[in-house]
Amino acid sequence: MKRILVIGLVLGSIILAGTVFGADLKVYAGAGLIKPMEEMRLLFEKEHNCAIDVHYGSSGELFGLLSMGQPCDVLIPGAAKYTLDALKNGWIIEKSIHKLVKHVPVIAVPKGNPAHITSLENLAKPGIRVALGDPKGPAIGRVAKKILAKNRLAEQVGKNVTVLAPTVNQLLIYVALEQVDAGIIWGDLVTWAEGEGKVDVVTIDRQKNIIKTIPTALTTHGRDNAFAKDFNTFLASSQGLSIWKKWGFEPCDR
Amino acid sequence: MRQVSLFRAVLVFLSFLITGTLLLAIGSFFMVPSWSVVWENLQSPELLFSLRLSLWTGALSTVLVMLFALPVGYTLSRFDFPFKGCVKAIVDLPVAFPELVLGLCLLLCFGQSFLGKWLQSMGIHVVFTQTGIVVAQFFTALPYAIRIMKSTYDYINPRLEFVSRSLGYSLFETYVNVTLPLAKSGIMAATVIAFARCIGTFGTVLILAGGSAGKTDTLPITLYLNISYGNMGMALTCGIILTIVSFLAIFVFEKAEAGL
Numbered sequence: 001m002k003r004i005l006v007i008g009l010v011l012g013s014i015i016l017a018g019t020v021f022g023a024d025l026k027v028y029a030g031a032g033l034i035k036p037m038e039e040m041r042l043l044f045e046k047e048h049n050c051a052i053d054v055h056y057g058s059s060g061e062l063f064g065l066l067s068m069g070q071p072c073d074v075l076i077p078g079a080a081k082y083t084l085d086a087l088k089n090g091w092i093i094e095k096s097i098h099k100l101v102k103h104v105p106v107i108a109v110p111k112g113n114p115a116h117i118t119s120l121e122n123l124a125k126p127g128i129r130v131a132l133g134d135p136k137g138p139a140i141g142r143v144a145k146k147i148l149a150k151n152r153l154a155e156q157v158g159k160n161v162t163v164l165a166p167t168v169n170q171l172l173i174y175v176a177l178e179q180v181d182a183g184i185i186w187g188d189l190v191t192w193a194e195g196e197g198k199v200d201v202v203t204i205d206r207q208k209n210i211i212k213t214i215p216t217a218l219t220t221h222g223r224d225n226a227f228a229k230d231f232n233t234f235l236a237s238s239q240g241l242s243i244w245k246k247w248g249f250e251p252c253d254r
Numbered sequence: 255m256r257q258v259s260l261f262r263a264v265l266v267f268l269s270f271l272i273t274g275t276l277l278l279a280i281g282s283f284f285m286v287p288s289w290s291v292v293w294e295n296l297q298s299p300e301l302l303f304s305l306r307l308s309l310w311t312g313a314l315s316t317v318l319v320m321l322f323a324l325p326v327g328y329t330l331s332r333f334d335f336p337f338k339g340c341v342k343a344i345v346d347l348p349v350a351f352p353e354l355v356l357g358l359c360l361l362l363c364f365g366q367s368f369l370g371k372w373l374q375s376m377g378i379h380v381v382f383t384q385t386g387i388v389v390a391q392f393f394t395a396l397p398y399a400i401r402i403m404k405s406t407y408d409y410i411n412p413r414l415e416f417v418s419r420s421l422g423y424s425l426f427e428t429y430v431n432v433t434l435p436l437a438k439s440g441i442m443a444a445t446v447i448a449f450a451r452c453i454g455t456f457g458t459v460l461i462l463a464g465g466s467a468g469k470t471d472t473l474p475i476t477l478y479l480n481i482s483y484g485n486m487g488m489a490l491t492c493g494i495i496l497t498i499v500s501f502l503a504i505f506v507f508e509k510a511e512a513g514l
Binding site for chain 2: 064162163179
């Protein structure tokens with residue numbers, strides 16, 4: 001019994017080490033994209049018989065890793081701003097940028113909407129507990145700040161903000177566990193939790209909202225990597241887009 | 255004879271190997287950033303805020319932890335009572351718990367629950383506040399302090415307490431005048447470890463207090479936030495301060511242990 005356990009452990013660590021160190025392709029993706037990205041990674045690995053290592057993090061973190069010269073072949077952040085900034089710094093190949101899908105902010109409320117939130121303005125009502133993303137960390141934090149500023153609600157809603165969460169996922173937990181009355185979060189992310197019946201969605205009027213696009217792009221590091229080129233195209237292919245749609249993302253108009 | 259020395263050589267080699275690797279890992283922390291960046295970050299209001307917050311919450315939590323660790327450690331060491339094994343196991347549980355799990359448990363317990371609402375009606379808000387930081391640190395550090403106090407009391411010969419009792423002192427008088435002075439080094443060690451644990455608590459504080467920048471970000475949270483901002487200079491500066499705090503704590507702990 002003990003021997004089997006030891007052999008299993010050794011084999012397990014070899015396989016694990018193999019996938020980490022022997023990756024043919026290194027991808028950085030926003031933490032909120034994990035579900036569709038994982039499905040596409042598995043599919044691509046099977047079809048091309050290769051190993052992909054995807055690092056998920058907040059868009060700010062991914063940008064920081066790139067700036068430190070960490071190896072990355074394909075970059076898919078939570079908003080186009082990060083790809084464009086990376087392009088300015090000469091880390092991205094301009095021709096390889098594909099717009100993929102829309103990232104639509106919505107108001108997430110606990111199941112049953114206990115505080116009766118129906119609009120963006122409701123977030124300013126006295127006594128409402130609001131959770132937002134940290135404006136400097138995840139892309140949703142920066143966008144939420146801009147939406148409130150655009151609608152002249154920054155000050156009033158600011159008084160109601162009880163927590164600035166460092167990641168989107170933490171934001172979702174606080175809404176789902178009813179620790180806050182509402183939070184501004186990506187619509188696609190909420191569709192997964194909504195499927196499990198934990199949160200309800202209140203949409204933000206189109207003209208009041210700020211809708212982001214998610215791009216994919218090759219980095220200069222991945223220029224000569226054939227897998228990277230194929231993966232970058234695959235994400236934007238019709239097969240890829242159908243997976244994005246399945247997880248609640250809206251494809252960009254072409 | 256030769257076999258024994260080979261055995262000894264291998265053990266010493268292994269000890270040096272692991273120490274060397276650790277030293278390299280900790281050293282690289284100090285080698286990467288430029289000192290001008292560290293110095294600049296050390297003076298930033300953001301870091302000073304989180305340092306001050308870490309120090310006062312850590313100190314307050316440590317005092318609370320010791321107030322509970324002293325009696326609970328003594329109870330577990332000296333008395334027999336029903337369900338003692340059960341109590342010991344539950345008190346110890348957070349040692350093995352991942353901090354994030356403990357954070358979620360506390361969030362559910364102090365959030366929109368019966369207990370949370372009752373505390374809120376008394377004006378005590380735990381979730382997403384600095385009070386929450388203290389609560390999170392308290393529950394994370396408590397089991398370590400209780401363990402150290404229990405083993406400290408275990409090493410104190412009960413005969414000394416019996417002598418005091420036979421001379422007519424009450425249980426309480428005996429505890430204060432005989433047991434506590436004998437447990438001095440253990441109390442010192444437990445306090446230092448509890449403080450280091452409080453300062454270093456990450457996951458529990460992140461979930462319960464929310465980790466909002468400029469409000470509930472203690473040093474480990476500021477470190478994490480700055481990694482997610484891509485601001486490595488500040489992250490490394492926080493790391494360096496935390497390393498120094500841990501180093502001092504372990505140094506004092508070793509000193510106290512030598513006096514046991």
